[in-house]
Amino acid sequence: MKDTLPALGRHAQLVQVRRITLSPGSTTGWHYHHGPLLVVVSQGVLTHTFARDLSTETVQAGQAFVEAPGPEHGHIGNNLGTTPLVMYAVYFLPSPTSPLSEPTPPPGL
Incomplete structure (x- = not known):
């Protein structure tokens, strides 16, 4: 991890931190990001599904x-x-004008 964290911000022009709360049954919607993210789950369980192969991970x-x-x-x-x-x-x-995320259609559409 020592080498990984500094690399995350290597090309960043802006760093933002957000607290995200999803109520039970909620979703983020399909999306991607223009820069890398570091995410820490502090409460509950995240089910993360990837468009490339529809694999999931639980965090x-x-x-x-x-x-x-x-x-x-x-x-x-x-x-x-x-x-x-x-x-x-x-x-x-x-970039300072980069959106936090970009919506993308669900896989297969």
């Missing part, structure tokens, strides 16, 4: 992960649990 409270940038890394996050999901996302944006 528990206390776990963190990095999301790669670009449309080829489209994904959706779901709260399939019965309690709110709370995440902290650190966005490493390539």
